[in-house]
Amino acid sequence: MSLSYWEATIxxxxxxxxxxxxxxxxxxxxxxxxxRQGGDGGE
Structure with a gap:
């Protein structure tokens, strides 16, 4: 059970x-x- 619990947690x-x-x-x-849109303004 603990193994599947750890697998689920991971x-x-x-x-x-x-x-x-x-x-x-x-x-x-x-x-x-x-x-690019606001600062550049070139493209």
Whole structure:
């Protein structure tokens, strides 16, 4: 039982980290796009 419990915990943590990574990536990409549109003004 303890093995499956740890497997489930590790899986949950990895899923949580993956979600956080995706959210941070989208936020960072939005910041880059905002800089290019607002700060640049050339393209």
């Amino acid at each position: 899986y949950r943590i990895s899923e949580y980290k993956k979600d956080c990574f995706v959210i941070n990536l989208e936020r960072f990409w939005g910041w880059i796009v905002g800089l």
